[in-house]
Structures are given as C-alpha cells and as structure tokens.
Amino acid sequence: MSWGYAARRIAQLFPTVAAILLASFLLIHLAPGDPVLALAGEHGDAEYYAFMRDKFGLDEPLYQQVLTYAGNVLTADFGVSYVQGRPVLDVLLERLPATLLLTGAALLLSTTVGLLAGMFTATRRRRWPDLTVSGVLLTLYAAPVFWLGQLAILGLALGAGWFPVQGMTTAGSDADGLARIADVAHHLALPAIVLASQEIAAVGRLTRVGLRDELDSDHVRLARSKGLAERIVVVKYGLRRALAPVVTVIGGRIGHLVAGAVIVEVVFGWPGIGRLLVTAMQNRDVPIVLGVFLLVAIAVVVANLITDLCYAWLDPRVRYH
C-alpha cells in the first residue's frame, strides 16, 4: 500500500463528514417550527430551551450556527437530554458497551461462518450440498432480522427453553467473575446468531462468487497441475485473492449491522444503543436520537476507511482512481 493512497483516502474523510454534518444541520432547520424544538424536543422548560439555544448558537447568523454545530458534534458534545437530565454523550457511553458486545460477536461469527460457507459452496459445484447451503444463504439474506429473532424466541427460548428470552443478565442474579461471564454469554448467544445471519449470507455469497472465479484462473490451474493438495490450492491460491473484496463488504455493511442491532435489541430486550434510540423516539427525546445518528454515521465512515486501507494492503494493485 502506498502512502499516497492512504493519505488521499484519509483526506476523503473530510467531505464525507462534512456531508453528514450538513445533512443533519439542514434537517434541523427544515423541521417545522423553531429549530430549538427540533434540537431539544417538546418536553423542555424555558430555562432548558435557553440553554440549548445558547449551546447551538441559534440566535447567531446561519453560517456561524453551522460552525458552532460542527464544533459541538466533532467534540462529541451532542447537548443535554431533558428527559434524562444528563449530557447525551454520558447516556450514549453508558449504553455503548452492550451494543459493541452484540455487534462484535455478530461480526466475528458472520465473518468466520460466512467464509466457511462460501468456501464450502465454491468447492462443491453442481452437487446437492452446494445447492442446500446456497439455498439457506439466499433465504437468510432475504429474511427480516426481527422475524428470525421472533422465531428463535418462540422455538429455542420459549419452546425448548435452551436460551433466556430477554435481557443481558439473569434478573436478580448476583453472580460475578466467571459465572457472570457465562450468564452474559448465554444471553448473548441467540441475539448474536440472529444478528449475524444476514451478514453470514452476504459474506458467504461473495466468497463463493470470488473464490469460484479464482479457482478457474490460470494461477490456480498451474498450482493444481504441480500436484499440490486441493486444500492448499483453495486456501493459499484461491482464498487469499478472493478475500480482498470480502473485506470491503464486511466494512461496507457495518451500517447495516448496527441497524440490525437496533432491531435485535428490541426483540431480545438487549440494553444497548438501539433500545435507547427506540425509547428516545417514544419520549420525543430528540438530542438522544440525533446523538445516536451522528455517532453511528461517523463510526460507519471510520469503519469504511479502515476496510479500504485493509483492502489496499491485501491487494497492492489497488490504485486510487
């Protein structure tokens, strides 16, 4: 990877972040009524509105407001939630670990299982195992995540009783140490599998297509003709080159994954950002909603940057165009 590429790719962050800031700023001002209501919700008192008006400089000229808004957001200062009576950032940080645990587990699961499924189908062409796994992947790719969650709860939690139905820990349990970790893992299993399902399908389908193309290529044919074991041919000669686009897809789907996490958190009562967002929508607690959007948007931009750099590192042929 050339440093020039990395520098150009990082420089590209600025217009993207500017677009996110501008889009949200415009929405605040396009919303019906006083922008302070859009920024602060309907439940405040005069003192709170005066505070938010001052914080976001709503009495200043518009160009200055843009700068104040950008300054606030870029220092992760999203204002104060009237409903919660606390700074938005504090509320977000409190809920972030649960969401990171859920999405992290799902990401790990979807990457490994997706790659394995893709390799499995790519190396077995026109045979029933390929058809079965491909069919399952297609179905998972099309299934709404809340439906899979509801089916999992009905079948495996309420029905078979293997997993807890709701929450992150057993209510009233005072277990600590290993017992607590086991308890959280037991609660995490179903939500993580459900959240991972669509990503497994996405990674699996792409691995399959990429690996098939690679396995048909000349360098793989040469490796085979040298008499190398098929396993080595697939992993060392095929997968290595098929991996690069898969990495981009994983990064490109982070936004998807977090959106899915919101839904999974509601289905399984998982106490993360998603549940917070839905409660904030019900309470018309706008600072929280806006804070979650900006946090997710910036996280997605950074994730895309990281995967693009990984891609360039995996495939040095990448040239910026």
Add this chain to the structure above:
Amino acid sequence: MSATTDGLPFEPVPPDAGQRRSVPRGVLSSPSGLLGAALTTTLVVVAILAPVLAPYDPFGIDGPVLHPPSGAHLLGTDALGRDVFSGVIHGTRTSLLIAGVVGVLVLLIGSFVGAVSGYAGRWADDVLMRFTEAFQVLPRFFLAIVVIAFFGPGIDRLIIVLGCTSWPMLARLVRAEVLSLKQREFVAAAQAHGASGVRVVVREILPNALPPAIALLGLILAQVILIEAGLGFLGLGDPNAMSWGYLANEAQRFLRVAWWLPMSPGLAILLAVLGLNLLGDALTDALGGRR
C-alpha cells in the same frame, strides 16, 4: 459493497432487437429466475388486488380477540380482533407502493448522476463521485429515524428519505456502463453526425445502460423493503397504512400468548425480498454481466 460494482464494466448489451428478446427467456430458463419472476409477479398482483383479495378491513374489528388460525380467519386474529390475513394482504400494497416510488426516484437520480459523471468526465466526474461516496456511507436506516423524529411518521417522507439515499450503487453502475459505451462505434457515429452531448447520452447511451441498472434496482428495492419493514417493526411506520412491519410490531408484544402473529408478516417479507433478489440476479446473468 463498493468493490463488487465499481470499475467492473458489465458486458455491454448489443442494441439489436434479437438480443433483447432473449433476455426474458434467459431469466425464465433458470429455476431461480423463474421463481424470482413468479414471486415478484404474485407480489404485484396481490398489491393491486388487495381490496378484492382481503376478506376483511385490515383495521376493522371482525372477530374474537387473539384467536389462532381458523376457517374464518386463515392466519388468526390480533389483540383487537383484527384479521391478520387481511393485514398481510394490505401490507403488500404499502410495501410495494413505497418500493415502487423509491425505485423511480433511485432510477432518476442514479442515472442522472451516473450518466453525467461518466460522459462529462474530468472535474464533473470527480465532484459527482465524491458526492456519491458521501451518500453511500450515510446510514439510511438511522437517517430515516432522524427524519421521522423531526417530521413525524408518514409514507411520503419515508419515500423521500429512502429515494434520496438509495441511488449511489446505481449511479456507480451507470457510470461504469457509460464509460464503456462511450468508446463504441455507434456513439462515435452519433457524435460525428453532430448530435449534442445530451442527445447522445439520452438517445444512444442510456437505453443500453439501463438493462443492467434495472437488474441492480431489483436488489436495491429488496433492501428498501427490509428497511421499511424494520422501521415499521420499531413502531415508526405510517400509522394510517397497514404494513408488514406494523404487524410484526404487534406480534412482538404478544409473543408469549400468540405464536401465529409473527409467522405471516415475516414470511411475506421473506418471499418479497427473495423474489426481488432472485429476479435481479437472474436478470444480471441473462444480460451476461457479473453479480
């Protein structure tokens, strides 16, 4: 997903009529294409005939409360005694209406940006592609939630948000098509005849760039249906329109007592999304392109 479409010039479709006729045949000749076409056609027919097909008013209270599937209510009733089957039928209409209008918006914005970017080149290409990338990373789902927070729930604003944010992939594909078509003899011939840039793009290039764009549109609309259903599930859908997401939201609240409530709305979404995905893939294959 950028790596799968960017810079991969799809095989240009020869503009003669004989080739075009074979595309539907190509789609229908594979089992998955046939299934996709059948599912999508069924979806459209159900959406159009919803008032005829649904036995009850989807919001009307027509039966006993939380009754499991029976002869009178094929898919059971909900907590207010409303017929779930009628809800699913009318939900098809809402989903398809949103997907349809979003599709038109995506096609208009995406073709415009892609065509200008690919044909004009140079600084216009640079500016438009940076603009496209900025839109591509916007988390649509969360942006839609912000819009609902500011403007309240409603089908109209949902269509505008999803339409204005779902076009980047299509724009990139149209740009790649235009870049490769620009080099072809029939375009050079039109230019030699003194045709203006606009005329060359609209009359010569776009008609040939559109088929692969429409194949991609199927995949984009499948995602739009999933997003719309997800928002409905969170209780953020239009309260005046019956939707699959709304039914799933109802089902979540009565999961312990009514197992039949979550079954049908989710299955309907699965079939709709599966149909559009299969059809889009089969179209791409029939056009000789890459997925």
